[in-house]
Amino acid sequence: MNPMNPGDGGGTPEDGRRRELPAEVPATPRTPDDGAKAERSEEKAGLGKGKSLTGRQRLVKGLWPPRLTRAQLIVALLLFVLGLGLAIQVRSTNDSSALRGARQEDLVRILDELDDRTQRLEDEKRRLEDQRTGLESSSDQAEEARKQTAERERQLGILAGTVAAQGPGITLTIDDKKGTVEADMLLDAIQELRAAGAEAIQVNDVRVVASTHLSDATGGGVRVDGRKVAAPYRFKVIGKPQDLEPALNIPGGVVQTLEKEQATVTVARTEKIVVDALRPAKQPDYAQSSSQ
Secondary structure (H helix, E strand, O other): OOOOOHHHOOOOHHHHHHHHOOOOOOOOOOOHHHHHHHHHHHHHHHHHHOOOOOHHHHHHHHHOOOOOOHHHHHHHHHHHHHHHHHHHHHHHHHHOOOOOOOOHHHHHHHHHHHHHHHHHHHHHHHHHHHHHHHHHHOOOHHHHHHHHHHHHHHHHHHHHOOOOEEEEEEEEEEEOOOOOOOHHHHHHHHHHHHHOOOOEEEEOOEEEOOOOOEEEOOOOOEEEOOEEEOOOEEEEEEOOHHHHHHHHOOOOOHHHHHHHOOOEEEEEEEEEEEEOOOOOOOOOOOOOOOOO
16 A cells, blocks of 8 residues: 555644644743843843942842841840840949049058958957967966966957946047937948957947947937937047047948038047946846857
């Protein structure tokens, strides 16, 4: 059988398949990614045709608009809060410094006072060690113990106010003509003197001891251990004058506080101070010596 010619109305199988194809193929739908790619292609084509961007323009285009993630925003907020807290802490620390505006000579005097307190503690430690050595090395330990007991009793009597005392020290006089000095101001003076090494204190005719308390009196004045004392208030203090006087005159200390209340303050060093106001020895009702 002869093959069919195209002119005879026949054809090959390939011709039949070609005739079966549709006349038009529907276009594939475009997605958003295809649109973005087309835009970038057009932009690149435009840049190729026109002028290229400068380095500054590319930098601006890369930085703006900013592309921040949620995590980056949270980290930036935390860093801001941390920096703000540190700034507030530094400022409050600087403002609360009591010696911020002190002069150089005042700072030197305060350091000297701290050195003196340290030296007093070292002397006390050395004295106790000497007592222990004396007890351990003495041939008659009983007699040495009695001597030290008597000396200790005398010292405790001075601290308790049951015996009179004398020695070098200072006198502090507070003249309060306007009645503005209150009990807490006198208490601050007593505490400052004790911190500076005062061994015996007397306010007017009242002996100051560890249990002393002060309160404002009705009608003016101050009560010391229940006894009313009136201005001028005279402190007789036994201790090292070189430590006691600077302790009262430090910046923002007792003297400046009292002068702000328009009181007249006088501090004088004396080679011999006599503290003769006594307090009766109290017998404890419940406490007993543990050595019995």
